[in-house]
Amino acid sequence: MLFSKDRIGGVLLLAFCITYGVLSQNITLLPIQAKAAFTARTMPEVLMVLGIGLSLLVILFPGSHERPRLAGFNWTTAALFMVLMSAYGLTIRPLGFLLSTSVFLIAGFAMLGERSVTKLLLVSVPLVVAFWVLMTQGLDVFIEPLPWFLKG
């Protein structure tokens, strides 16, 4: 099977290993290390050779010929969660912990099918507040709770 799971994974990792190998040549070496047996480049170069070799072996001799099945998976929801997590990372500072986390959880619950607004609010908001209190009061980990426009 040309496009088996092993082969696709092998090709992706081969691309990664080649990129890694190219980038390994950008590691600057001090002049005194030119003749040393072990430099900052040694390990990356050995790994590049091993990585490329093993990727090629996986592509040439795949352990299984199973093809990836794309049907029956919630690709859109998973992709939306990726976007949601990334957005959470971008908003946690400007919007503050309480608002950004509450929005993250409410959106997450809603994306997985929860439709009751009461449940959405009752599960997320108290949990976020309790977690913030536990972290700041219990474990002494301070995190800005409020958005930038409400800060003093």
Added chain:
Amino acid sequence: MIDGILIGLGTALTPINILFVLTGCLVGTFIGMLPGLGPMSAIALMIPVAASLEPATGIILMAAVYYGAIFGGSTSSILINAPGVASTVATSFDGYPMAKQGKAGKALAIAAYSSFSGGVIAAVFLLVAAPFLAAVSLSFHSADYFALMVLGLTAVAAFAGKGDVLKALLMTVIGLMLSTVGTDQTQGVPRFTLGLIDLTDGISFLLLVMATFALSEALMAILKPSGDDKRQQEMEASSNLGSMRVSKEEVREMTPVIGRSSILGFIIGVLPGAGATIASFLAYGTEQRIAGPEKGKLFGKGSIRGLSAPETANNAAATGSFVPLLTLGIPGSGTTAIMLGALIGYGIQPGPRLYVDQPAVFWSVIVSMWIGNIVLLVLNLPLIPYIAKILAIPSRFLLPLILFFSLIGVYFVSFNTFDIQLMVLFGLAAVVFRFLDFPMAPMILGFILGGMMEENLRRALLINNDSWSFIWQRPLTLAILLIAASCLFAPIVWSRIQRLRKGADRAGEGG
């Protein structure tokens, strides 16, 4: 040794440490019970909390979470036939049929007694083996350590499934590659930072573990929902657990099984790369063979032996995997690899010196294993009917919460939003490779051992005047490397021999 045990007892029995053992066991049971989330995710989720504690307390907490998660995995295997972890798959073979026969309480009790016995017996073995091995390994040089790390990494491949050897090795190399990102430790040269200041310190170990386990497991559950309705129906069916009493005859039947499986589990656990899953399947198969034709037929239909063997072996193996971690600084499994990362985070270098330099950490981990097992038996078993209610929480609430705890766990350590974006990226990559059936644990092992491996190789070359001859000049280094090579090539040679034999047999039949 008596002094050591007293040090361990003194440290582990402080009120704060007992509190963390209790919490760890309980939290571990909760997380382990959730289908899809195993001990690795449970420990990863605990790292941010453990980082704010004293080293001994932090390690005790993580060890307690580890046993708790294994115990929790057994509970979901027995009650709803949904093993939280691979090491409890064999438990479901006989545990679930028992639950269906209305004997869920008895099955849980047998699992708990077996886990307890396996853990305690293996902890005794650990008590004897660890100091001995630590004393021996004090004579190891950098070259030997380098060779040991090569052995640890190749052993992962030896225990990988059929056709997975190459993939396991490749993922190990990817882990090693990721470990080289950041400033080079000896020359201060930036490597693979892509000009980003955020990558100067390298990729955080916690970030990688969280992304590849907790985050990607939750995303996989979002991708392919298992169906809450079925889970809830199963929960309702097994809501009446029945009696938890185990009769004298049943105890008599379990005892020899526990003895054999403890020894087997511990030995398998000590081997790098093997771990609890192989131990549980091996113990199950061994007991089925020993049981004879009559009792053997009961396996898979609710056999006490079939339930007791894998439960004992997986706990004994979990304990056994601490031997290489505590004595050589080489993790025997993915879970202990995460613990190794946490120890390094505390500035503690596991290995033979740990026994000498940090006796409180060394012994308290061993003693906490006993305490943890007692807690699981005395506290968690009676609480199981209540803890099991977590299985009824709809995944639409659970999954976003797991994602949140993973993200915030990493953010609370660095307070750098770049880490969240990097985590999402690694989470995406992990989902893709899990989907393609590429194993993640070897990558974590490679990532954790990468830095140490490079440092030991560099030191070995420096001591040996930049000559690679240390590989064949030091008998110990050579012996370890030869074992590593045989680990790597034995499965290939063995499958070739089998194929040749089959070919010869067929030719014989044809002739």
